[in-house]
Amino acid sequence: MRFWGAGLLILIAASAFAIVRTDDVRNQVLALSFYGLLLGLMFFIFQAPDVALSQITVGAMALPLMVMLALTRMKHRAALGKGEKEKSHE
Amino acid sequence: MSEKRRLLLFLAGAVGLAAIYTAGILNMPAWGTYRGPYGDVIAGLVVFQRHATDVVNAITYDYRGFDTLGEEFILFSAVTGVTLLLRPESEEKKKKFEEGENPASFQDRAALSETVQVFTTAMFGFSVLFGIYIGTHGQLTPGGGFQGGLIVAAAPMLLYVAENTEAFERIISHPIADFLESVGASAYALIGVGALALGLPFLTNMLPLGTTGDIFSSGTIALISACVGLEVAAAFMGLTYEYLREILSRSRNEED
Numbered sequence: 001m002r003f004w005g006a007g008l009l010i011l012i013a014a015s016a017f018a019i020v021r022t023d024d025v026r027n028q029v030l031a032l033s034f035y036g037l038l039l040g041l042m043f044f045i046f047q048a049p050d051v052a053l054s055q056i057t058v059g060a061m062a063l064p065l066m067v068m069l070a071l072t073r074m075k076h077r078a079a080l081g082k083g084e085k086e087k088s089h090e
Numbered sequence: 091m092s093e094k095r096r097l098l099l100f101l102a103g104a105v106g107l108a109a110i111y112t113a114g115i116l117n118m119p120a121w122g123t124y125r126g127p128y129g130d131v132i133a134g135l136v137v138f139q140r141h142a143t144d145v146v147n148a149i150t151y152d153y154r155g156f157d158t159l160g161e162e163f164i165l166f167s168a169v170t171g172v173t174l175l176l177r178p179e180s181e182e183k184k185k186k187f188e189e190g191e192n193p194a195s196f197q198d199r200a201a202l203s204e205t206v207q208v209f210t211t212a213m214f215g216f217s218v219l220f221g222i223y224i225g226t227h228g229q230l231t232p233g234g235g236f237q238g239g240l241i242v243a244a245a246p247m248l249l250y251v252a253e254n255t256e257a258f259e260r261i262i263s264h265p266i267a268d269f270l271e272s273v274g275a276s277a278y279a280l281i282g283v284g285a286l287a288l289g290l291p292f293l294t295n296m297l298p299l300g301t302t303g304d305i306f307s308s309g310t311i312a313l314i315s316a317c318v319g320l321e322v323a324a325a326f327m328g329l330t331y332e333y334l335r336e337i338l339s340r341s342r343n344e345e346d
Contacts, residue, residue: 001121002115002118002121003115006111006115010111049232050144050146051146053224053233057236057237057240057244058240062326065244065247065330066329066333069330069333069334070333072333072334072337073176073333073334073336076337076340
């Protein structure tokens with residue numbers, strides 16, 4: 001069991017590296033969600049099911065969702081600003 | 091620095107890390123052993139003292155309930171802060187925003203497959219039910235109000251994924267969410283004050299404890315967990331709406 005745990009920790013480190021190396025920010029959010037899921041699995045393997053559930057709901061769902069929502073809003077706002085500028089040029 | 095030297099540096103670091111990591115793993119205490127005294131003491135006492143089988147929730151909502159009260163209000167004020175930051179702008183600017191051409195091209199993406207549409211819609215009811223189950227069984231099994239509330243609040247997002255925007259907006263913009271958020275947050279504090287009214291210390295578990303393993307057991311633990319769930323679900327839904335408010339009102343205008 002201890003070696004499964006050790007292997008899982010290495011997998012988590014590798015996926016954290018993968019998040020940093022992802023270029024597109026939307027893909028990064030999806031990678032972050034997967035990373036959150038892995039952390040949830042880790043808490044479960046290390047015998048903390050309560051924390052695992054919190055981690056899955058927050059780390060794999062709520063946090064990526066919030067980042068995604070903020071990105072959507074920013075994109076919307078930026079596009080709006082651009083549209084207004086073009087209008088004033090006409 | 092040349093490629094080769096960088097690789098050498100990396101290899102030296104990796105070998106060192108591997109050596110330390112392996113030594114650490116091999117010298118760990120046996121799997122599942124616990125060396126502190128408090129965990130074992132509380133695990134032995136909790137079923138007799140509180141009639142709750144999930145020790146973690148008995149601790150969070152009872153033994154250290156005062157800390158959790160603070161955490162709940164951290165969440166409450168954080169959500170209030172975000173709502174304030176994302177508040178709608180002046181009417182004039184809002185009008186401009188809604189009347190202008192649609193800048194974000196929502197139309198030119200690929201059509202949603204029927205499989206996704208049917209499956210996500212079917213999952214909606216299941217998610218709500220699962221969230222309620224997790225939220226109400228916190229005193230018996232892992233889970234509790236916080237996790238359950240988040241699952242319930244995430245269920246409407248499935249409708250958004252299925253492009254059922256109308257139903258999605260109707261759910262998350264419902265005015266009762268604000269009300270329930272306040273009710274959930276204040277009910278926790280009021281339960282604590284209720285104990286004071288009976289002449290007991292703040293947040294004492296003063297309700298009848300019931301039968302161990304029963305859903306209505308463990309006194310205030312289950313009740314507080316439900317309040318937290320209510321608050322978290324309403325707060326998260328409100329937060330989602332604040333983010334999407336402008337985008338939703340825009341796409342609604344387009345449909346008209």
